[in-house]
Amino acid sequence: MTHDLQQKGKLSAEEKLKEGSDYLRGTIKESLADPVTGAVTADDAKLLKFHGTYQQDDRDLRTERMRQKLEPAYSFMVRVRMPGGVCTPKQWLQLDELARQYANNSLRITTRQTFQFHGVVKRHLKATIAGINQALLNTIAACGDVNRNVVCHNNPYLSPLHKTVYEWTKRLSDHFLPQTRAYHEIWLDEEKVAGTLPEDQESLYGKTYLPRKFKIGVAIPPSNDIDVFSQDLGFIAIGKNNRLTGFNVCVGGGMGMTHSETATYPRLGDVIGFCTPSQLLEVAENILKIQRDFGNRSDRKQARLKYTIDSRSIDWFKAELNQRLGWSLPPARPFHFENNGDRFGWAQDSKGRWHLTLCLLSGRIKDTPDQPLMTGLREIAKIHKGDFRLTTNQNLTIANISKTNKPRIEALLEKYRIPLPDRFSAVRRDAMSCVALPTCGLAMAESERILPGFLSRLEAVMEKLGLSNEPITVRITGCPNGCGRPYVGEIALVGxxxxxxxxxxxxxxxxxRLNKLYRESLTEEEIIAVLTPIFEHYARERQQGEHFGDFVIRMGYVDEVRAGREFHEVRPEKVVQSA
Structure with missing residues (x-):
């Protein structure tokens, strides 16, 4: 069927599992029904990703439970599929209730513009996923070797262009949904049709789906808030007089890598041409099919689209795409990005409606003794007549607020001690982290739990130097897989x-532009000590409007990375001269 799939003897174990899974059914039903263990089988754990859930265990408890000869404290992370990050107040309240009933009393906004539940035990997994569906949302293909949640600018009310782009985002998401009925049978008690699902009902994906995960994002210049170059497939909206004329097409982005394996690296996408709105789905489908047919199915570390392109060349990719289309993409249109952060605070649209973007550190929505955030947002959802918009930077927009309702929401923000973003430093507003410990099985170090303290130490240094208002993107991840998009942070800590x-x-x-390794295997204290003289240098010698990332390159702290393959290149140590 595909180019590399013909090499049957070289298929990875995951490829064989998918092929024999009866279109993602496996033995998931049997695993869920087994009362002896809180886990599912290893194979079913892999298949569950396609259904939107990961099996995890509490690593804070792992050693003690092992000492007591108990199995790990298994639970599941459940991810919602929510194109463009849209959530009505009614859906918010339903998800909030599920989080309090079945999860760990929190919701988490992810970097893919959706919600995750954490701490769902196996006996509650079906009820949680069914409850999400009762909220008219779902978890289908939120994980796994398929196209995942499609992201876009989070507020379609800002202009007619934003509204149109959001509608195309939803169409992209719907177009690439898997067609198997396994999800509905397992979680929603739909009866299985006699016989097996014929392959032509998965005509896009086939029995083995994609070689690896696939991510699509749509950006609207001058804001690159979704980090369009980090997507496998990015679309850059081109408009004229607030009307959509088409999209520049960007391919081959991806953040993940593996420490000490230089054949793996983050990569930013290449802009290869332009398409009209009517051509969008055709272009996207054929790009996905190229990855389906040529992606590496023997080595999952080399299976993303970025490696498919680099192993053959971008010219090969464009020629293959043009051949499949039967026509050639015209040249890309001019565009310009100014930042990759969110627009915080209050904003009013042309119709007089208000929109408030809040800064939620690490996207974590929970109650603490100092701030009953989850309760406060629940009370806002009870009176809000607009909707909620999640951002890919883990923040939240309370959107479409009427003039009469604005004072009521302001009063609730004050009552529940939910601060406006102007209470935070610029570096705190733009900071991000992944979940990492204790639940992520891939984490090598802390991330979400250390971010607040690390930022406080960083802010203290910056305040002394008069840099408190300087916007600098800081990202922390617990491993090199790139969930928090660390490699496009001006400062990044990777566990x-x-x-x-x-x-x-x-x-x-x-x-x-990607960042570059500056120092290896440092503690938090050592990182602050290393950054302090660089900040001092920046405070003295930065040029007007010069961003920190540009400064450290100009001053020779790190070399500019022009392509993913240069990410690991090592140069002789260079002494930095400063006045």
């Missing part, structure tokens, strides 16, 4: 081992 991080510097403020 190397417990308490130790690789420090990367020099990404572009608008997400247009």
């Amino acid at each position: 190397k081992s417990l308490g130790h991080y690789n420090l990367y510097l020099g990404a572009g403020f608008a997400g247009h």
